[in-house]
Each structure stands twice: as C-alpha cells, then as structure tokens.
Amino acid sequence: MTEETEKYVYGVVLLDTPLPKTKGIGGRKLGLVRGEDTAAIVSDVTPPVKTGKDELTTHARVLQRALEGGPVLPMQFGIVIPEEQLVREQLLDPFGEELVAQLHDLAGKVELHLRAVFEEEALMSEVVKANGKVLALSEALRDKPPDATYYDRIELGQEVAQTAETLILEERERILDVLTPLSAGARVNEAGHERVACNAAFLVEEEKLGEFDEVVNALGEANQDRLQFSYTGPHPAYNFVDLPLQV
Amino acid sequence: MATMQRSGGGYVQRSSGGGLYEIIDVILDKGLVVDVFLRVSLVGIELLTVDARIVIASVDTYLRFAEAVNRLEITSNESEGIPQLMEDITEDGASSKTRGVLEGARESLFGSDDDDDDDKESSKSRSRSGSRSR
Numbered sequence: 006m007t008e009e010t011e012k013y014v015y016g017v018v019l020l021d022t023p024l025p026k027t028k029g030i031g032g033r034k035l036g037l038v039r040g041e042d043t044a045a046i047v048s049d050v051t052p053p054v055k056t057g058k059d060e061l062t063t064h065a066r067v068l069q070r071a072l073e074g075g076p077v078l079p080m081q082f083g084i085v086i087p088e089e090q091l092v093r094e095q096l097l098d099p100f101g102e103e104l105v106a107q108l109h110d111l112a113g114k115v116e117l118h119l120r121a122v123f124e125e126e127a128l129m130s131e132v133v134k135a136n137g138k139v140l141a142l143s144e145a146l147r148d149k150p151p152d153a154t155y156y157d158r159i160e161l162g163q164e165v166a167q168t169a170e171t172l173i174l175e176e177r178e179r180i181l182d183v184l185t186p187l188s189a190g191a192r193v194n195e196a197g198h199e200r201v202a203c204n205a206a207f208l209v210e211e212e213k214l215g216e217f218d219e220v221v222n223a224l225g226e227a228n229q230d231r232l233q234f235s236y237t238g239p240h241p242a243y244n245f246v247d248l249p250l251q252v
Numbered sequence: 253m254a255t256m257q258r259s260g261g262g263y264v265q266r267s268s269g270g271g272l273y274e275i276i277d278v279i280l281d282k283g284l285v286v287d288v289f290l291r292v293s294l295v296g297i298e299l300l301t302v303d304a305r306i307v308i309a310s311v312d313t314y315l316r317f318a319e320a321v322n323r324l325e326i327t328s329n330e331s332e333g334i335p336q337l338m339e340d341i342t343e344d345g346a347s348s349k350t351r352g353v354l355e356g357a358r359e360s361l362f363g364s365d366d367d368d369d370d371d372k373e374s375s376k377s378r379s380r381s382g383s384r385s386r
Contacts, residue, residue, distance in 0.1 A: 161317070169317070240278075
C-alpha cells in the first residue's frame with residue numbers, strides 16, 4: 006500500500022548533528038534531509054495532519070532532543086513540505102547561508118523562559134500604598150450596599166488598574182535590568198494576564214547559565230512574597246530565530 | 253554539550269503543566285516559517301491552548317480589582333489605622349505563604365525519557381474568549 010506522504014519539518018541543524026533519539030509526529034521515524042551545510046529534521050506525515058496536543062508536544066520534544074546534539078533552528082509548529090526534494094529547494098538551498106550563520110550564532114547558547122506574576126494580595130497592597138486615592142475610594146464604599154456603589158466600584162477599579170499597571174511596568178524594568186546584561190538577547194512577550202510582571206525569553210550562553218540561574222534565584226528569593234516565578238529551559242531558541250524566510 | 257545535562261540537578265522540578273502549555277504557546281507563535289502556505293491548518297487549536305488572556309480594560313476587571321482591594325480591608329482590624337494595616341497585611345502574607353525560593357527552579361519540560369506525563373495537567377482554559385490572534 007502506498008500512502009501519500011509529505012515531510013513534516015521540525016527544524017534545521019548543522020550537518021553533523023545527530024538525529025534526535027525520539028519519535029516524530031504520529032510515531033513516525035525521524036530523518037534528516039541534507040543540504041549543503043545544513044540538514045532539516047523531518048518525519049513523514051500523511052495529510053491531513055492532525056494538530057492536537059500530541060502533535061504539538063511531539064514537535065516541542067523533537068526540538069528539545071535535537072538541542073542536546075547541537076544548535077537548532079526551530080520551525081514554527083505545523084510546517085509541512087510536500088516532498089523531500091522541496092525541503093532542499095524551498096528551505097535549505099535558498100537560505101543556506103543565513104541558516105548556517107544563525108546556527109553558528111546560536112552555538113553554545115540556550116533559550117530560557119521567565120515569567121513573573123504578581124501575587125494578587127501583594128499587588129493590591131502595593132497599589133494601596135502607592136495611590137492614596139485608592140484607599141479613599143475604598144473607604145467611601147464601606148458599609149454601603151453593593152447595589153448602591155456600582156459606579157463607585159468601577160471608579161475604584163479603574164484607579165487600581167492604572168496604578169497596578171504602573172507598578173507592573175516598573176517591576177518588569179527591574180527584572181529586565183538585572184537579567185538582560187547577563188544574556189545575549191532578551192525578548193519580552195505578550196503578558197497574557199493582567200498581573201504578569203514579566204514574560205520574557207532570554208538567550209543565554211551556556212557558560213553563563215549558572216550565573217543566570219543564581220540571579221533568577223536571588224530575584225525569586227527577594228520577591229518571594231510578591232511575585233511568583235516560573236522559570237523554564239533550556240529551550241531551543243524559538244524566540245531568537247528571525248531569518249527573513251519569506252521570499 | 254555537557255551543560256544540557258544540568259536539568260538532572262536536584263533543584264529542577266518537573267514542569268507542573270504550565271510548562272507544557274507555555275511551550276505550546278511558543279511553538280504556535282515562534283520559530284521559522286518557510287512559507288505560510290506550507291503551514292497546516294490550525295483550526296481547532298484554540299481548543300487546547302491555554303487562553304487565559306483577560307482583556308484588561310473592562311468593567312469586569314475594574315469590579316474585580318475593586319473587590320480585591322476591598323478584600324484587603326475586610327481582613328483588617330478596625331482599631332488600627334489603615335496604612336498600618338496595609339503593612340500588617342503585607343507582612344502576614346509574607347509569613348503565611350512561605351513559598352519556595354522559586355517555584356520549580358528552572359523546569360525542564362522533557363526530562364530524561366520520551367514519555368510526557370505532564371499531559372494530564374488541567375491548568376486549563378479559564379476563558380477561551382477567542383482572543384488569540386491567528
């Protein structure tokens with residue numbers, strides 16, 4: 006039986022990079038499509054490609070494993086190229102130089118993700134301290150039935166939101182000021198939530214990883230009652246591949 | 253690349269699920285794209301990504317903030333001045349929370365084997381208001 010298969014592309018590595026020891030999407034075997042100086046990590050897929058949690062997880066895992074063998078340029082999820090030859094013609098050959106340059110640049114560096122979220126209670130306390138009007142408005146609401154204070158509560162909330170935003174931006178600056186100098190690059194991503202003080206990716210040289218960890222830990226310790234940190238990595242440099250691939 | 257093995261260190265805890273969803277968000281949004289037409293259809297993906305994005309400037313948010321601030325005072329003792337109370341609350345929060353220095357230190361998503369057991373986490377969709385761009 007001959008199925009019509011296409012190539013799912015995970016990322017691009019240098020030619021001598023070992024194939025990641027894991028399975029591809031749908032449990033398919035991983036393979037390399039070799040160009041002149043680079044190779045694409047691929048696996049066969051039979052369209053239509055499912056795009057569920059398993060597939061997403063597999064994509065991330067393959068790249069994570071690939072990173073253990075050397076620098077990798079991750080593709081965004083869901084890139085399927087109809088046949089092997091086109092992987093060369095559309096990706097490896099036309100962008101060869103840039104791909105190689107980018108891979109060399111990423112060698113010895115990893116991406117780390119740091120997210121710092123304000124504890125609600127701490128943020129509110131700081132808002133009250135920072136803005137006297139909040140306290141006054143809040144006191145004025147006391148002992149009044151909620152129905153009677155709808156607009157007052159909105160006004161209070163607006164005041165809180167404004168001050169909170171200022172505090173959050175200040176916090177973000179503080180965090181970035183400490184971490185950016187230790188990194189080879191920093192990208193601040195969309196916060197996604199109103200109490201997120203920082204949602205950033207850092208490109209860090211492996212020699213500096215220990216130091217970076219320590220500084221993050223120190224940040225965590227110093228702010229343990231105010232901010233909740235989540236710190237992950239090393240990741241492939243998803244946030245730091247910006248080749249002009251669109252022709 | 254010896255440093256890749258760092259994640260085996262005792263200070264790294266496995267992702268508590270947020271890590272998995274975090275990375276899903278990343279791979280849907282970041283990375284190389286050869287040609288948009290080569291990308292598979294992502295219809296339906298919203299259904300599984302965490303989309304707890306909250307529209308900031310909404311009346312609901314203001315009311316929630318107001319409530320959060322007012323809640324601070326509810327725990328207060330009437331006999332103290334409010335500013336003092338705020339200090340107290342902050343400090344109480346400090347002693348009652350005792351969270352670790354860093355929750356999870358730096359997590360490694362995919363530990364030492366190929367199986368991902370993070371999948372069952374349900375840190376899910378509080379609102380999937382469809383605010384995902386793309």
